Amino acid sequence: MIVSINPKPNISEFRKLMWRMDILLNQDARRRPQYYATRSGNPLEDDVKEALDECAKGTPFANTIEKVSGQKFPDIVAAQYYGVEVKSTKDNHWTSTGSSILETTRINEVERIYMTFGKLGGDPIEFLSKPYEECLYGIAVTHMPRYLINMQLRPGETIFEKMGVPYDKLRQMENPIAPVAKYYRSKLKPGESLWWTGDSTEETVSATIRLWKKLTTDEKKFFTIYGCVNYPEIFGGNYDRYALWLTSQGVVDSHIRDQFSAGGQEEMLLSTGERAKFPGVYRRIKANSDLFIHRMRQEDTTVLVDRAVLQPSELNKKLLAWADAVSQQAPVDYNLSMDALKTYFFKVRDGKEDHLWERVKW
Structure with missing residues (x-):
């Protein structure tokens, strides 16, 4: 020059x-x-x-x-x-x-x-x-x-x-x-998503496309738990927003419902000591509690963005906010769902609260 x-x-x-x-x-x-x-x-x-x-x-x-x-x-x-x-x-x-x-x-x-x-x-x-x-x-x-x-x-x-x-x-x-x-x-309309940027403005998206069946077991667990945490409507059988996000990650699943519902209903313990049957998606949380808590600790849990400004350390509040969002979507009684989730997250053993997240080591 x-x-x-x-x-x-x-x-x-x-x-x-x-x-x-x-x-x-x-x-x-x-x-x-x-x-x-x-x-x-x-x-x-x-x-x-x-x-x-x-x-x-x-x-x-x-x-x-x-x-x-x-x-x-x-x-x-x-x-x-x-x-x-x-x-x-x-x-x-x-x-x-x-x-x-x-x-x-x-x-x-x-x-x-x-x-x-x-x-x-x-x-x-x-x-x-x-x-x-x-x-x-x-x-x-x-x-x-x-x-x-x-x-x-x-x-x-x-x-x-x-x-x-x-x-x-x-x-x-x-x-x-x-x-x-x-x-x-x-500017998005209902049913639309930014395929090139994911849910978070800091999120990296994939440049390639893969079928769900080609993913590893760990990858499948990660995406399913991400969906459970960030898209509470999944608990009501609505997979639209999750499907759009999954596509932004370069993954296409033609049987997306099976990620969450396969295996039939799941029994959940209530605070009364009784057991009640819930949709199979609740099993995904129980079967992958370590991944679930790890995801809940992240700052970009989008389901919580409009509900409260919470820090990762305030996990109790995050869990309750998430349980509230899920219970509003679930095809079961709201109080029943909240009771089952709170009982699972905050069990009382020997007169003392035994938080699920304290048992998960990360």
Whole structure:
């Protein structure tokens, strides 16, 4: 990269440079439409750089324009501080898929970026440049979350204005995916899920798909207990949200009900000393109590998010909050379900409470 001997030019000067470049490119495109119809990618970046060099003559940007080699963002740098990202489409519209929201390859010195977009289909072929953040209206996921470009956005229509997070703030976040996932999760309709981010904004999701029958026994136990802890409606036979989450983890189960109900009913001890029969899903907790308590100790038990702000150390409260959520969903009497679960978790032996979680060693 060429180091500029000039002091950092003002943004208004860079804006004028981009405006002049658009005029030059559009004039040339009218003269040579067939030439530009064949250009894209690196060759088009060369065209933009050449136009910038021409327009920079006699300005503070003269001799500072540099096309950056390798997979860097943005494609072209001017006077170290400014950048130009070049995108195009062969269709007759102003939209396309842009760069990664993570910006892990961003050149550190560059603070202000413009988007130069070539509409290389239709008649006429045209070029348009705008501040980068004013051209991005949404997020799409390919192998990573990427911005969606629309060069004809109106004020208030950028993804940053929709989220309420400025571009410069988002790009400097340690985890920019978190506010993006939060925004798109708030727009979900019943029965929808973000396949690319899981339930937690910190959660990693799988890039591959496997059938349930191909999982190891330990993996099956983990997913089943995760479902029991985080999706209380499972105890009422509703597997929709869990099925969506399981898919986000790269697992497809065509017989998902069997994860929880196979094996028939389960007897549970009541506080009176009597025994009552409950759906087979209750057996999953009893048979995997160590995994269940381990999961309940985690901070991201989503069923508790809207019920109370609890720390992992407050396991008694978490267990009771979870039991309440399950009992509201279960196809048995609420009081009966709460009694059975409390008796299981908080047995009294020799006049002393014997908490289940104290017997589980992790």
